[in-house]
Amino acid sequence: MGGMGQLRIHILGGLTIQRRGYPVTGFNTRKAMALLVYFACTGRSHSRQTLAEMLWEDRSQAQSLTNLRGPLSRLRQTVGPYVTITREMAGINLASSWWLDAAEFERALSGAAQTTAQLETALELYRGDFLEGFFVDSQAFEEWTRIERERLHYLAIDALDTLITRHLGQGAYSAGITCASRLLQMDNLREETHRQLMELLALAGQREAALAQYETCRRLLNDELSVLPTPETTALYERIRSGQLIRDRSTGNEIVHRTDTVSSRPRHNLPVQTTPFVGREAELADLARLFADPTVRLVTILGPGGMGKTRLAIEAAAAQLDHFTHGVFFVPLAALPTPADIARALADAIGLQFEGGGPGSEHRNAQQQLLDYFRQKHQLLVMDNFEHLLEGADLLTAILQAAPGVRILATSRERLHLSSETVFTLGGMAFPGLDSPEDALHYDSVQLFLQSARRVRRDFDLCPGDLPSVSLIHHLVGGMPLGLRLAAGWVDQFSLEEIVQELS
Known part of the structure; x- marks a missing residue:
C-alpha cells in the first residue's frame, strides 16, 4: 500500500483528486467521482442499494443497481487500493493512505477552543465552497451536497468572524x-x-x-x-x-x-460548535437566572468528566452576549501545566499583551496588569476545566474584587472553594425508564443519541422494536452525554443489542 502513495482529495473550491502530485484520471463519469467523494466524506461503507437509489432515484431498483456497476468498476480501476467494494457494500478503505481537505478543515476547527494558528490553518484549506462547480444528475446527491456546502460555508464564516474579533482586540x-x-x-x-x-x-x-x-x-x-x-x-x-x-x-x-462600544455586537471568542446543542433547557434557564442575579459573581458548573460541562457553559455564555458590554471570553485551561499559567491564558483570550521588561525599567507584574485591564470592564469570563489549577483560584477572587463589572463562569470536576462561588451541579441527561421505552423519543438524551449515530450512519433511525435497547443503553451510561455519543459511534459496527452487551 505504501508504494501507491497517498490519495489526496480536494473538494473545497472544486474537485481535484491527486496521487503523488499528479491528477488521477480515467473516472469516465462524474458519478464515479461523486461516489469517491461520498465515500471519503462519510468515512464508511454503504450498501449498494443505498448508493444506487441515491444516484438513480428515478429508476427501478434493478436498473439502478445495474447502473451502479459501471462507476464502481471505474473506481476499482482508478483508485482500487483506496476503496473497498464487495457484492453488498462499497466505501472508502480506512486502512489505506488517503487525505480529504474538508476533514482536515473540520479537524482544525474541532475541540473546545481553537488557537489563532488553528483557525488560520483551517481557512487556508477552505479555498472555496464544497464541490464548487461540480454537479451530477441526481437530486439526492445534490441535496446532500447542498447541505454539506452550507454547513462548511458557515463554519468558515464563523472562523473568519472569530479571527476578525481577535485581530481587532489585539x-x-x-x-x-x-x-x-x-x-x-x-x-x-x-x-x-x-x-x-x-x-x-x-x-x-x-x-x-x-x-x-x-x-x-x-x-x-x-x-x-x-x-x-x-x-x-x-x-x-x-x-x-x-x-x-x-x-x-x-x-x-x-x-x-477607541470606545469600547464601537461594534454593536459585544466581542467574544466562544468556540465554533460543529453540532447542534441538544436539550438541557432547564439547566440553561437556571444558569440564566443566576446571571440575572447581581449578587452572583462566580458560578462553577460542577460535575464528573463527560457530563457536558464545557458545552453547557458555552451555550449559557452565548446567551449572555447582549448582556455584557465588553464581551464574553472563553479561557481554555485543560492544557495548562501550572496555576502560574492562568494569567497568560486569560491575557491570550482577551487579547491583552503584557508589558515586557527592559534594562532600567520597572513593569507591573502580570496579575496587576490583568486587574488594571478588568477594572472598568463589563465582561463575562468562561474559565473551562479548572480542576487541576485550584491553587490558582485566588486570581479569580482578585479579579472579582478589582472589577465589579466582571462575572465568571467556571467548569470543574472539583469545587473551587471560594467564598464567592455558587456551585451548579450537573448530572446526566434525563432518560427513559425501562418500564416505558415507548416514551424514549420524547427525551432529549435520545435525540442526542440519534444525532450522534447519524454522524457515523446517515441513514440510522429507530423503530419501535429498538426502543427497549435504546432505553437500556441510556441506563447503562447514566444519561452521560459523552457516554451516549461514544455508544452511538458504534452503530455502524454493532446492532443496538450488541452495544448493550458491550456496555454491560
Missing part, C-alpha cells in the same frame, strides 16, 4: 482587514462585517478607505435589500468622519484610542 489591523475582506467576499450583505472592516481601516490609518467602505455597505444594502444601514453602522461612520476613531500617532507607537 491591534492586528492589517490581518483583520484581510479576514474581513475575505468574509465579505463570501457574504457581502453581512453588515456587522462591514462595520468591523470600517473600524479596522480607520484604526489602521486608512480613514478614506473606511468612509468608502460605508458607502459600499450602504449601496449593497439598498440595491439588494432596499434597506438603509443600521443606526450602529451610521454612528460608526460619523465617528470616523469626525475623527473620533483614529490612531494616536503622537508617541509613534501603536496606542489606539
Whole structure:
C-alpha cells in the first residue's frame, strides 16, 4: 500500500483528486467521482442499494443497481487500493493512505477552543465552497451536497468572524482587514462585517478607505435589500468622519484610542460548535437566572468528566452576549501545566499583551496588569476545566474584587472553594425508564443519541422494536452525554443489542 502513495482529495473550491502530485484520471463519469467523494466524506461503507437509489432515484431498483456497476468498476480501476467494494457494500478503505481537505478543515476547527494558528490553518484549506462547480444528475446527491456546502460555508464564516474579533482586540489591523475582506467576499450583505472592516481601516490609518467602505455597505444594502444601514453602522461612520476613531500617532507607537462600544455586537471568542446543542433547557434557564442575579459573581458548573460541562457553559455564555458590554471570553485551561499559567491564558483570550521588561525599567507584574485591564470592564469570563489549577483560584477572587463589572463562569470536576462561588451541579441527561421505552423519543438524551449515530450512519433511525435497547443503553451510561455519543459511534459496527452487551 505504501508504494501507491497517498490519495489526496480536494473538494473545497472544486474537485481535484491527486496521487503523488499528479491528477488521477480515467473516472469516465462524474458519478464515479461523486461516489469517491461520498465515500471519503462519510468515512464508511454503504450498501449498494443505498448508493444506487441515491444516484438513480428515478429508476427501478434493478436498473439502478445495474447502473451502479459501471462507476464502481471505474473506481476499482482508478483508485482500487483506496476503496473497498464487495457484492453488498462499497466505501472508502480506512486502512489505506488517503487525505480529504474538508476533514482536515473540520479537524482544525474541532475541540473546545481553537488557537489563532488553528483557525488560520483551517481557512487556508477552505479555498472555496464544497464541490464548487461540480454537479451530477441526481437530486439526492445534490441535496446532500447542498447541505454539506452550507454547513462548511458557515463554519468558515464563523472562523473568519472569530479571527476578525481577535485581530481587532489585539491591534492586528492589517490581518483583520484581510479576514474581513475575505468574509465579505463570501457574504457581502453581512453588515456587522462591514462595520468591523470600517473600524479596522480607520484604526489602521486608512480613514478614506473606511468612509468608502460605508458607502459600499450602504449601496449593497439598498440595491439588494432596499434597506438603509443600521443606526450602529451610521454612528460608526460619523465617528470616523469626525475623527473620533483614529490612531494616536503622537508617541509613534501603536496606542489606539477607541470606545469600547464601537461594534454593536459585544466581542467574544466562544468556540465554533460543529453540532447542534441538544436539550438541557432547564439547566440553561437556571444558569440564566443566576446571571440575572447581581449578587452572583462566580458560578462553577460542577460535575464528573463527560457530563457536558464545557458545552453547557458555552451555550449559557452565548446567551449572555447582549448582556455584557465588553464581551464574553472563553479561557481554555485543560492544557495548562501550572496555576502560574492562568494569567497568560486569560491575557491570550482577551487579547491583552503584557508589558515586557527592559534594562532600567520597572513593569507591573502580570496579575496587576490583568486587574488594571478588568477594572472598568463589563465582561463575562468562561474559565473551562479548572480542576487541576485550584491553587490558582485566588486570581479569580482578585479579579472579582478589582472589577465589579466582571462575572465568571467556571467548569470543574472539583469545587473551587471560594467564598464567592455558587456551585451548579450537573448530572446526566434525563432518560427513559425501562418500564416505558415507548416514551424514549420524547427525551432529549435520545435525540442526542440519534444525532450522534447519524454522524457515523446517515441513514440510522429507530423503530419501535429498538426502543427497549435504546432505553437500556441510556441506563447503562447514566444519561452521560459523552457516554451516549461514544455508544452511538458504534452503530455502524454493532446492532443496538450488541452495544448493550458491550456496555454491560
